[in-house]
Amino acid sequence: MKFDVEKLMSGIRAYIQLRNDEEKKELYKTLAEQADVIQSLRSTVKDLSSKIEVLETNETTYEIDEAVLSGLIDARIDEKSEALKTTVSIEYDDERTFTVTVDDLVKTFEVPAQIYKGIHEEGGEYSKGDTVTSQGAIWHCKQLTDEKPGDSEHWQLAVKSGRK
Numbered sequence: 188m189k190f191d192v193e194k195l196m197s198g199i200r201a202y203i204q205l206r207n208d209e210e211k212k213e214l215y216k217t218l219a220e221q222a223d224v225i226q227s228l229r230s231t232v233k234d235l236s237s238k239i240e241v242l243e244t245n246e247t248t249y250e251i252d253e254a255v256l257s258g259l260i261d262a263r264i265d266e267k268s269e270a271l272k273t274t275v276s277i278e279y280d281d282e283r284t285f286t287v288t289v290d291d292l293v294k295t296f297e298v299p300a301q302i303y304k305g306i307h308e309e310g311g312e313y314s315k316g317d318t319v320t321s322q323g324a325i326w327h328c329k330q331l332t333d334e335k336p337g338d339s340e341h342w343q344l345a346v347k348s349g350r351k
Contacts, residue, residue: 283316301327307336323348 278286282302286295300316307321310333317328319336325346326336336342 283314309335318345 274288274290276288278288283298283300284295285298286293288294302317304311304313304317304319307319307326312331312333313319313328315328315330319326319328321336324336324344326342327345328341329343330341332339332341334341337344
């Protein structure tokens with residue numbers, strides 16, 4: 188395969204020239220943008236310089252009373268702190284119920300604890316988790332009931348009575 192080296196080199200030169208022209212345009216654009224920023228900064232510096240001159244000619248001094256400033260800061264902090272204060276209280280019924288109050292929000296929950304209630308009393312109300320002694324055995328309450336252990340599905344035998 189034959190090709191003309193001069194044509195190839197000419198094409199490469201044209202491509203490089205095109206790329207250089209594009210890069211020059213980008214550089215000119217960037218330089219123009221930077222010149223605008225510099226001009227804006229110069230204008231700002233002039234404004235600040237004239238303001239400083241005014242301040243220097245007026246020779247105005249300001250005294251800050253630290254006690255007053257401290258009082259203002261403390262008052263602001265107190266205002267913000269008062270807005271963020273939260274009141275929390277926790278109540279316990281000495282068995283398994285807790286009531287938590289956060290500001291106006293009240294939440295009551297029961298801890299699934301087993302509590303021995305002694306000998307079963309006829310007609311007494313027992314909650315889930317209560318245990319009682321009945322007919323020489325220990326019974327565990329599975330749900331709220333006033334029924335007698337052994338006669339109801341609400342009770343589960345936990346410890347069977349011994350032989351007589």
